[in-house]
Amino acid sequence: xxxxxxxxxxxxxxxxxxxxxxxxxxxxxxxxxxxxxxxxxxxxxxxxxxxxxxxxxxxxxxxxxxxxxxxxxxxxxxxxxxxxxxxxxxxxxxxxxxxxxxxxxxxxxxxxxxxxxxxxxxxx
Amino acid sequence: xxxxxxxxxxxxxxxxxxxxxxxxxxxxxxxxxxxxxxxxxxxxxxxxxxxxxxxxxxxxxxxxxxxxxxxxxxxxxxxxxxxxxxxxxxxxxxxxxxxxxxxxxxxxxxxxx
Numbered sequence: 001x002x003x004x005x006x007x008x009x010x011x012x013x014x015x016x017x018x019x020x021x022x023x024x025x026x027x028x029x030x031x032x033x034x035x036x037x038x039x040x041x042x043x044x045x046x047x048x049x050x051x052x053x054x055x056x057x058x059x060x061x062x063x064x065x066x067x068x069x070x071x072x073x074x075x076x077x078x079x080x081x082x083x084x085x086x087x088x089x090x091x092x093x094x095x096x097x098x099x100x101x102x103x104x105x106x107x108x109x110x111x112x113x114x115x116x117x118x119x120x121x122x123x124x
Numbered sequence: 125x126x127x128x129x130x131x132x133x134x135x136x137x138x139x140x141x142x143x144x145x146x147x148x149x150x151x152x153x154x155x156x157x158x159x160x161x162x163x164x165x166x167x168x169x170x171x172x173x174x175x176x177x178x179x180x181x182x183x184x185x186x187x188x189x190x191x192x193x194x195x196x197x198x199x200x201x202x203x204x205x206x207x208x209x210x211x212x213x214x215x216x217x218x219x220x221x222x223x224x225x226x227x228x229x230x231x232x233x234x235x236x237x
Contacts, residue, residue: 045231
């Protein structure tokens, strides 16, 4: 059973930079995209961006363009979310989730495996 | 911010059926490549329950079904059970500018009375 394990909870100061990791296991990392989704307390899901596990290509929701950077290390099957200039509004649970590329059986337009979530609290 | 519109809440009694709707911006869902649905219990990660409008993952009960008609996608849960009480989110993968960018609906809270 494919699995995504994320790094632990973070308490950050406003203005600081955040790094969250997402380690994949029990599937072929390069055959999938990894997406990031966040959820502020009491709010819905907010899509942030994706990274192609094979090529490293990325795409971001416009709101996060320039402030969020996704990267991956194929030697350890891990994806990283980096976010700078944190504000209180970035307080949320951050999830990574997998999406199949066209190289493998789908679903190709859905997120079928999710990490457990990383709670990020930003304080002043 | 959500480009997809869902009702804030729905409710039903055990054994009944409920339907949650999801409408695209400008009432047009046809520009989207695919629609999926996610179930989220409090304190847990979302779980995929429907993808490509109407396909169930292997581990999902056949009480869950999806459809699309015109401008609206729908998730129907039949034979409601207490464990179905959760938040449900629709999600679309737009084809207008990128096949990889996703967007979620605002979510619907299902209460099983």
